[in-house]
Amino acid sequence: MKVLVIGSGAREHAIAHALLRGGSVEQVTVAPGNPGMEKDGIKTTRLSESNHAALIDFVKDNGYDWVFVGPEVPLIEGIVDDFQAAGIPAFGPSKAAAQIEGSKDFAKRLMERHGIPTAAYRTFEDLASAKAYVAEHGAPIVIKADGLAAGKGVTVAMDVETADAALEDIFVDHRFGSAGAKVVVEDFLEGQEFSLMSFVNGTDFWPMPISQDHKRAYDGDKGPNTGGMGAYSPVPQIGEDVVRAAVDTIVRPTVEAMAEEGTPFTGILYAGLIATADGPKVIEFNARFGDPETEVVLPRLTSDLGAGIKAILDGGTPDFTWAADGATLGVVLASDGYPTDVVKGAHVPDIPVDDDAHVYYAGVAAGQEPGELVASSGRVLFVEVSAPTIKAAQDKVYGILDGLDVTGMFYRHDIGAKALAASGGEA
Incomplete structure (x- = not known):
């Protein structure tokens, strides 16, 4: 098979490398990719991930079998819908389903309607009411820009002053542009965080091994939030019972809720979770592979990634197997x-x-x-x-x-x- 991967980062490099390692995919091109990927025999083409028409023409003109969409922005812009309208199989959620990442308010409301465990929250569209809520609620408290902010739109405020500064960043300085038109203010949760990603096709899903990301820039979890500074898998301090509970109380009801509400999800559902004293709870959902978690999870795959995804695209049952140790x-x-x-x-x-x-x-x-x-x-x-x-x-x-x-x-x-x-x- 020939596969086009959309994206340019280490996540897409890991996806392309895993596809080639599996054997059923003979050629991978990444658009736009980066020159470092070429060290692994991965082709790149300087087509922008936002130029849907050019990407569709490229796939048709060069005989690619299907497309894997890596990053969140093209998913939220509806690139999968556009590929499908052109008769091209593409692995990833529709524009409607990608809202689970594109709007934190959308995700919180979905969880609220379906009893999926997450932190209590309020959504605000202006600075004054958000600050009034923080003053009444107190700290610690979590401030999140509603839309996409490249992993940097979250502030865990241990005091009210930090929370107020984060709100001013969003509403006054417009640090995150339109992503900050609304703000979700959440209760602070205590516990260890972990990432649980799953291949999903409607109400069917196949969980991957869990991993743990390190978001803060500096040693000892100091400094600002980043898109991620490192990761590892497995996560031995998170027990199998916690993972099973996360699958049963979070992943399964979420994919069933999406289907029930008319936005069925196909692709990679990333659940950013925290193991609290009351069980696992959702911190965030992403509509794609996490970065850098992908780079430590996919090397543990012992089956053929391309064959598994092709089975999902064909409506079949994939075979995903993972290293049991190491x-x-x-x-x-x-x-x-x-x-x-x-x-x-x-x-x-x-x-x-x-x-x-x-x-x-x-x-x-x-x-x-x-x-x-x-x-x-x-x-x-x-x-x-x-x-x-x-x-x-x-x-x-x-x-x-x-x-x-x-x-x-x-x-x-x-x-x-x-x-x-x-x-x-x-x-």
Whole structure:
């Protein structure tokens, strides 16, 4: 099969790499992709993910069998609807179903109607009423821009002053543009967060192994929220009973609710969850693979990704199998200043890897010299390692990163620390 993947980041690199590894897909092209992907024999084409008409023509003219849509923006803009209208199979939710990510208010209302466990919330469309609610409610409290904000629209405010500043960022400074036309204000939840992604086709779904992302920019969960600075899988401090409860009380009722309300979901449903004393609860839903979770979950897939997705597109039953043991762990290398004042242009070093390690490229561009890459965005690349344990994976990935000249870039040094703390360093 020939497959076109839409997107440009490390997530799409991981998807394309997994498709080729499976065997049934012989050629993958990523639009627009990035030059780092080409190191893995992945083709790229500089078509914008927002140019739906050009992408449709490209698929038809070049004989691609189907399309995988990676990022949230084209999904929310209705790219799957447009492909399907042109007779092209595309894996991802419709524009209507993608609202589960495109509007936090939509997602919260859906959960409220169907009794799906999540934090209590209120939605506001003006600064004064939102501030009045925060003053009455008190802190800690969570402030979320309603629309898409590239993973940066959430503030966990431990005091009222921080909450007020976040609200002013959204309503006065318009930091997130139209994404901040509404604000969801949520109760603060205590517990460990984890990510549960599932392949979905209507009311049928196939869960993946869970993972844990690290959102804060700096070691010790300090600094601003980012799109993610690293991840690992499995998550030994989250018990199987918690995962089963999440499937039964969150994933299943959510896909059934979407179908019941006339917006059936097909694609990847990402549930960002927190294990509270009252059981797992939803922090957020995404309508696609998480980033960087994809880069540590897909390496654990032991079946053919392309064959599984093709089965779903054909209305059949896919076969997804996962490694029963071992661990994967990865770390983001980011440009200085990320996520607020990104300093681009750093030289990206060659990174030595072996069969148990991989580099997934994100914000890179071609440099002056042949084969040279330079940092062109906030998150530059992701180094992933597979090993028998989380500790072994952590040791290996930092052995790689600590030996590099990363002038102009930075990375966290504690990815996986929560798993090791929970297990006494034995995970």
